[in-house]
Amino acid sequence: MKRFLAAFIAILIALPAWAEIEIQDVTSPGGIHAWLVEDHSIPFTALELRFRGGTSLDDPDKRGAVYLMSGLLEEGAGDMDSRTYARALESLAASFGYNASDDSVSISAQFLTENRDDAVDLLHTTLQKPRFDQDAIDRVRAQVLSGLRSEQTDPNDIAGETFARMAYGDHPYASNGKGTIDSVSALTRDDIVDAYTGVFAKDRLYVGAVGDITPEELGALLDKLLADLPETGKPIPGKAQVAIAGGITVVDFDTPQSVALFAQKGIDRDDPDFFAAYILNHIIGGGGFESRLMQEVREKRGLTYGVYSYLVPKDLASVYLGSVSSANDRIAQAIEVIRDEWHRAATDGVTQAELDKAKTYLTGAYPLRFDGNAQIAGIMVGMQMEDLPIDYIATRNDKVNAVTLEDVNRVAADLLDPDGLQFTVVGKPVGLETTN
Known part of the structure; x- marks a missing residue:
């Protein structure tokens, strides 16, 4: 509990005045590029990984696959099922968060310096060996479907989806990145795996790190974490032709x-x-x-x-x-x-x-x-x-x-x-x- 509290406090503590923030351009020995703000005042680091493409990478008949996949990353990896994985993360007083938007999939990680190596090992397993167990797919799918049903009765969501269909034509922006009730219900484990392989690749990766870590330590961390990602992912769609008639x-x-x-x-x-x-x-x-x-x-x-x-x-x-x-x-x-x-x-x-x-x-x-x-x-x-x-x-x-x-x-x-x-x-x- 004390370590968890320390991590929580560290998240809330701001760095020195914003005007004094000095960003270093770091390239790992393996060629992975990142920006770093180095600050050793607290033994804590925040790491942000973002992969361009997001839910726009979905095939038209597989809408919601990327969103569902991102929700499954915390549901087990390697030889750990969802409960074992959650206990491992808690024991490290670390935090991993996942988000999928139209244009990107983000992974946000925060960890204490004393647990950095173990936290990176766990995050590496998350990225490289997600389980996508069927029981986890069914559970997270049910959560997504519940949200979609709720959106069907929300006037703001209805307005947004109606506008998107009119404005974006046949582009992925024209439909909900979370999918529809029919498309999400039909997604298979193979669809989830395909979404995973399309998203996580070096050709669309962006990295930011802030905290108690040197450029040399960050470079080694990035190679350990990301060097075995594939070089390229699924092609990103072209520009949308926006049609707003008035x-x-x-x-x-x-x-x-x-x-x-x-x-x-x-x-x-x-x-x-x-x-x-x-x-x-x-x-x-x-x-x-x-x-x-x-x-x-x-x-x-x-x-x-x-x-x-x-x-x-x-x-x-x-x-x-x-x-x-x-x-x-x-x-x-x-x-x-x-x-x-x-x-x-x-x-x-x-x-x-x-x-x-x-x-x-x-x-x-x-x-x-x-x-x-x-x-x-x-x-x-x-x-x-x-x-x-x-x-x-x-x-x-x-x-x-x-x-x-x-x-x-x-x-x-x-x-x-x-x-x-x-x-x-x-x-x-x-x-x-x-x-x-």
């Missing part, structure tokens, strides 16, 4: 409050105007109670408890999304106000006062992301996947501050598309019907 799509659903997902074309993360778009979105709908949408839709008119917008630059497509919910007899007015605000920002832009306030918030909030070893390891892996420079943490706020009012208003005029704004409404909205 208008309204109504999905009839018996609920006293309608949910609306609104969307338009987005902007890629590597676009030179991304920071201007990022600040623009903060002003429009990403800035909480200070955003224009919250002021106009909630504060002035009382049409909703919350309305938000956010940029979504995925690996294979970029969209600009937002969400709002309101009573069935008021959702039409909320949508009208959102369209008006979209048009106002596109034609009139934002003010210098709004820009200054957004910059102050965004630069001040940025250091709060670096609140622990595991969080920093994850951020570094995300930076690598987005092809950001190794000094990005130190220079990011400079990029925010460099954006001018002219930049933001030019991007507002170019990016915002009031006529192309698509609303997917789930509920029984009064005065709304499908227009596209």
Whole structure:
């Protein structure tokens, strides 16, 4: 228990001030590349492994295989069944976490220095010799199916899936990465094994490490852990052809409050105007109670408890999304106000006062992301996947501050598309019907 408590405390302890974070570029003797923040103040290390591709690697008729596979990695490996594996992990006071998204599969590991070798041995067994026992498959499958059934009655999930089908056509983004009830029910152990072999390969691997470990020790760890991975995995799909026509799509659903997902074309993360778009979105709908949408839709008119917008630059497509919910007899007015605000920002832009306030918030909030070893390891892996420079943490706020009012208003005029704004409404909205 004491060792577990020590590990838990270590996870919560932040490194020195974010501006002082020094990232080292490490290459193992076997050629595995990683970024490292070395800190020996506590005997603890966080390791983040991320494999590009994610649930988008599923075959169309095997949707949900990667997601189910990722949930099975902690259900036994080597000669350990699920219970034996869980006891081994607990005895090391270590933590392993697994996550599958549209674009990646992540493995997050945290361990004490005194148990590093044993923890890496266990993680290696996890990666190289997963069991995929049938009883574990059936148990985790049941959990996934329960979640999918719940999503069928959630207006937000219904809106998201309806929009995805319209926007992404036959691309994997068009369907739920968790699969459908039919596809998950039909998955076999062979399908799970195929998903496993497609995901874990060196050609899509990104690594971040933070804590009590030297570059030489990290290099040896990476070779021990990852050197025997295959060189290549399953091909990653091509870019999605996003089709957002504008208008309204109504999905009839018996609920006293309608949910609306609104969307338009987005902007890629590597676009030179991304920071201007990022600040623009903060002003429009990403800035909480200070955003224009919250002021106009909630504060002035009382049409909703919350309305938000956010940029979504995925690996294979970029969209600009937002969400709002309101009573069935008021959702039409909320949508009208959102369209008006979209048009106002596109034609009139934002003010210098709004820009200054957004910059102050965004630069001040940025250091709060670096609140622990595991969080920093994850951020570094995300930076690598987005092809950001190794000094990005130190220079990011400079990029925010460099954006001018002219930049933001030019991007507002170019990016915002009031006529192309698509609303997917789930509920029984009064005065709304499908227009596209």
